[in-house]
Structure formats: C-alpha cells, structure tokens
Amino acid sequence: MSSASDALNKSRLIALPFERGCVDTKPAHRVLVMAAPGDLRFPAEFQDGLTIIQGFRPDFLALQKRGLNVVCSLDQIEGTAAFDIVIVCLSRHRRLNETMLAKAAKVCVDHGAIIAAGSKTDGAGAIRKALSRLTGDLQSMPKHHGLVMWLTVDEAVRTAWDDAFGDRDSVSASGFVTAPGGFSADRIDVGSALLAEHLPADLSGACADFCAGWGYLSIAASERCPALTSLDLFEADWASLKAAETNLSGIAMPRAFHWRDLSSEPVEGRFDVIVMNPPFHTGRAAEPSLGEAIIERASTCLKPGGRLFLVANRQLPYEAVLNSRFRNVRFMAETSIYKVIEAARPAASPQ
Numbered sequence: 001m002s003s004a005s006d007a008l009n010k011s012r013l014i015a016l017p018f019e020r021g022c023v024d025t026k027p028a029h030r031v032l033v034m035a036a037p038g039d040l041r042f043p044a045e046f047q048d049g050l051t052i053i054q055g056f057r058p059d060f061l062a063l064q065k066r067g068l069n070v071v072c073s074l075d076q077i078e079g080t081a082a083f084d085i086v087i088v089c090l091s092r093h094r095r096l097n098e099t100m101l102a103k104a105a106k107v108c109v110d111h112g113a114i115i116a117a118g119s120k121t122d123g124a125g126a127i128r129k130a131l132s133r134l135t136g137d138l139q140s141m142p143k144h145h146g147l148v149m150w151l152t153v154d155e156a157v158r159t160a161w162d163d164a165f166g167d168r169d170s171v172s173a174s175g176f177v178t179a180p181g182g183f184s185a186d187r188i189d190v191g192s193a194l195l196a197e198h199l200p201a202d203l204s205g206a207c208a209d210f211c212a213g214w215g216y217l218s219i220a221a222s223e224r225c226p227a228l229t230s231l232d233l234f235e236a237d238w239a240s241l242k243a244a245e246t247n248l249s250g251i252a253m254p255r256a257f258h259w260r261d262l263s264s265e266p267v268e269g270r271f272d273v274i275v276m277n278p279p280f281h282t283g284r285a286a287e288p289s290l291g292e293a294i295i296e297r298a299s300t301c302l303k304p305g306g307r308l309f310l311v312a313n314r315q316l317p318y319e320a321v322l323n324s325r326f327r328n329v330r331f332m333a334e335t336s337i338y339k340v341i342e343a344a345r346p347a348a349s350p351q
C-alpha cells in the first residue's frame with residue numbers, strides 16, 4: 001500500500017479542482033477513480049455514483065472494507081463504462097500512468113472531465129508535459145508536494161491519447177506478457193533467474209508460486225522439474241496475475257491462479273514445493289516485515305515434508321523467521337546481491 005502521507009496529499013490534490021470551482025460535480029454524476037490507494041479520501045459529493053478500480057489486493061480489500069464500490073479492473077465494470085468524471089491516481093510507473101490515461105479517455109463521456117493527480121516522485125511533471133503536448137486546454141495546479149491536472153474530454157483528446165499511449169498494455173519482457181507497473185515488467189529479474197537455476201530438477205508433486213508476478217518462476221519450474229504435477233500461482237497484483245495466465249497458457253500441467261494478499265489472507269491447498277521471490281517493499285522504503293509475513297504464510301501451506309525455495313536480497317533479515325518456522329534451513333547460493341535459501345520441514349501450525 002502507499003504511505004498515509006501520499007494518500008493524504010493525493011486526497012487534497014483531487015479535491016482542489018472542485019473546491020476552486022474549476023470542475024463541476026452533480027449528485028447524478030458517475031465518477032470513476034483509477035488506482036485509488038486504500039485510504040484515499042473522496043470529496044463528499046461523490047459517494048453515490050462512485051466506482052473505484054484498484055488491482056492491488058491489499059488496497060482493494062481496504063477500500064472494500066470501507067463499503068466503497070471497488071472492482072479490480074475496468075473489464076469487471078458491469079453495463080456501459082461511461083463516466084462524467086474520471087480521476088487517475090498517478091503512480092511512479094510511467095507505463096502504468098500512460099495506460100490508465102488512455103483508458104480514462106475511452107470511458108469518459110464527451111464534455112466530461114479527467115483529473116490526474118500525483119506527487120513529484122510519481123512523475124506528475126513528466127505526465128503534465130506529455131499531456132500538454134497532446135492537448136491544448138490542460139489546466140494544472142502544483143500543491144501538496146505534487147500536481148493536479150484536469151481537462152475536458154472530447155473525441156480529439158481520446159484519439160490523441162490513444163495514439164500516444166494506447167498500446168502500452170502489450171509491452172513484454174523477453175517474449176513474455178507483463179503488467180504495466182508490475183514487477184520486472186521489462187526484463188526477467190536477476191534474483192528470480194538465480195533461484196530458477198538452483199531449483200533441483202527432481203522436485204515433484206504440487207507446486208505453489210507465492211508472489212508470482214507475471215509467472216516467471218512457474219514457467220521456469222515447469223520446464224526444469226518435469227515431475228511437478230500442478231502449479232498454483234498466488235499474486236496480489238491483478239494485472240500481473242492476468243499476464244501470468246497468458247504466459248502459462250501453453251503449459252500442459254494443471255494450473256490455477258489466485259488473486260490474494262498473502263500477508264493477510266489464508267491459502268487453500270497444501271503443497272510439496274513453494275517457490276518465492278517475496279516483495280520487500282510496497283512504497284519506496286524496504287519493509288522486511290512484509291516478506292516475513294509471507295514466509296510465515298508459506299510455512300503453513302506446505303505438507304509436513306514440504307520445501308520452500310526462496311531468493312532475497314542479501315541484506316534482508318529473513319533468517320530469524322525461516323529458522324523459527326522450519327526445521328532445516330540451508331543456503332543454496334550467494335552472490336554479492338542475492339541469497340538463495342531452501343527451507344524444509346515446516347514447524348506445524350494452523351494458518
């Protein structure tokens with residue numbers, strides 16, 4: 001999830017064009033907010049006609065808990081996707097920002113408004129520059145360590161943004177489909193490749209890929225370990241999971257895809273093998289507690305003789321949780337940046 005101060009600044013930025021009377025909102029208006037952080041505050045006038053898109057499961061769950069109308073992607077919206085106001089919460093991923101803006105223009109009605117808001121570190125300045133080049137009447141205001149911009153939509157805006165940004169969804173890494181803004185969207189991660197190299201070729205039985213991203217470790221395990229009988233992929237980012245589904249479509253092994261927050265939600269099934277390159281941050285700062293929570297979850301999802309194979313940055317302090325949750329822990333490889341660890345025979349405990 002993003003930090004509380006980031007969400008607060010975004011909330012304030014989004015409110016500005018309404019407070020200043022630059023964008024009008026009526027109770028009957030349909031409002032779409034894309035990529036809202038879980039604790040984003042919305043102008044009070046929105047509540048009834050508000051739809052939120054949030055594909056990152058922890059934020060999705062936080063918004064759902066608040067009783068808000070939230071879906072994981074644009075294609076999950078029932079009926080006609082036509083909104084009077086579309087608000088885009090910018091992220092620090094340019095490709096994701098551009099994809100969202102092209103989609104926002106498509107679902108915004110003629111003479112409706114698009115508002116985009118982000119911090120300086122979200123690259124809001126670069127987005128303003130790009131949009132100003134494409135569209136004449138873009139308004140913007142710097143405030144709260146960021147920038148809010150808005151404009152009225154017509155067919156010319158839709159066409160210009162679609163031409164400029166519309167194909168960003170299909171960019172791939174090493175021949176694979178990846179998600180805009182997702183992990184290792186442009187190339188295979190070096191740490192994951194190191195883990196794949198060290199997977200024993202004789203692994204067998206049911207395998208789970210925790211924090212699967214676009215599916216690299218599952219693909220590698222299926223190629224390297226022919227005696228595996230099934231693959232279950234767990235991932236918090238909806239778009240990455242959809243990319244994984246596409247990337248694994250040619251694999252004969254039975255497989256299932258689960259959209260889960262592994263730090264807070266239980267997992268169905270018990271596995272012989274779990275492979276994992278755990279997340280170590282959600283914002284900019286390292287958060288080892290997130291990886292620790294997911295390692296603990298893995299220890300509860302293995303069969304008694306099960307084995308966890310994990311890669312992590314060397315400085316991440318996962319040894320304590322591994323030693324407390326598993327009877328056998330061994331280093332398989334170390335480089336100047338990464339460590340690859342096998343943890344076997346989990347200490348029994350319910351999820």
Ligand SMILES: C[S@@+](CC[C@H](N)C(=O)[O-])C[C@H]1O[C@@H](n2cnc3c(N)ncnc32)[C@H](O)[C@@H]1O
Binds near residue numbers: 182278
């Ligand atoms: C270091 S990446 C590894 C991705 C993939 N396994 C690979 O090797 O390319 C970690 C992944 O964990 C996902 N993630 C982050 N928080 C999560 C959570 N709470 N539950 C499940 N997955 C999470 C991220 O979206 C990201 O795809």
